[in-house]
Amino acid sequence: MIIGIGASEEIEKVLVAAEKVSSDTISVIVFLPEGVQTRSDTPLRYHHSQHPERALIDALLRGEIDGGVRGTxxxxxxxxxxxxATGVHQIERVALLETIEGRRFLLTPVGVDEGMTINAKVRLIRGAERLADQIGIDRSVGILSGGRLGDIGRSPDVDRTLAEAELLARITGGIHAEILIEEAVHTFGIVIAPDGISGNLIFRTLVLLGSGTGHGAPVVNIGVSFVDTSRASDNYGNAIHLAAAIASQK
Structure with a gap:
């Protein structure tokens, strides 16, 4: 299995993580800007390019690597x-997160401009279900809203999220978990945020304040294994393992 990872900032941190996960089963190629100095006493391979992001994605789509990780x-x-390069209208991402107690779950939407319509959320849910099957996560779906059903009438914004969650549950077969995220992450393998802004806040709160772990956010609508990573997370090794696990199921 060959996984490519990009590094244009904090390069040493990416190299250290990539070297730790290199093994007989995972070979890592690091895509770097031209002129970056590298070491030869390492199992890593390097690809220098004026545009390393293009080189990484081109290699993935040509089948020269099995999976890709954005890295930095x-x-x-x-x-x-x-x-x-993949011809999709919008990138759809689903994050794999882990609580401090070791409970893993999928969260989407996580981009501030993602999941902005009912149809977009339905596509994300279906993508999350496929990802759950690939990596062995429970595919049950809990849909969050901005309040409890008893809060109807207190705020037009809350009312809208409650109505959307009820509709999504009927369309997808998921369960409206109301605002009870603390219960949802222990009950469902897939958690759906009311929108991308709140999803991004959930991710940041868990990983940066709650000592949780972010394993990366696979793109679920492109047909190849590509894991997006956040500058808020240092676990590039986890993302490499995740890209390899998804690639093995393609």
């Missing part, structure tokens, strides 16, 4: 090129 490549240019 710029988010905007990398995801934009991934979208253009």
């Amino acid at each position: 490549l710029p988010a905007h240019s990398t995801l934009r090129y991934l979208r253009e």
Whole structure:
């Protein structure tokens, strides 16, 4: 299994993580900007390029690597090129998270501009279910809203999220978990945030304040194994393992 990972900032941190997970079963190629000095006393391979994000994605789509991890490549240019190269309208991501107690679950939407319509959320749920099957996560779906059903009438915004969650539950077969995220993450393998902003806040709160772990956010609508990573998380080794696990199921 060959996994590519990008590194344009904090390069040493990426190299250390990639070297730790290199093994007989996972070979890692690091995609770097031109001119970056590398060591020869390592199992890693290197690909230097003027545009490492393009080189990583091109290698993935040509089948030269089995999976890709964004690493510390710029988010905007990398995801934009991934979208253009794969021909999708929008990148759809689902994050694999883990609580401090070791409970793993999938969370989506996690991008501030993702899951903005009912149809978009339905696509994310279906993508999350496919991902759950690939990596052995319970595919049950809990849909969060901005309050409890007893809160109807207190706020138009809360009412809207309650109505959307009820509709999504009927369409997808999921369960409306109301605002009870503390119960949802222990009950469901897939947790659906009311929108991308709250999903991003959930991720940051868990990983940066709650001592949880982010394993990366696979893109679920492109047909190849690509794991997005956040600058808020240092677990690039986890993302490499996740990309390899998904690639093995393709």
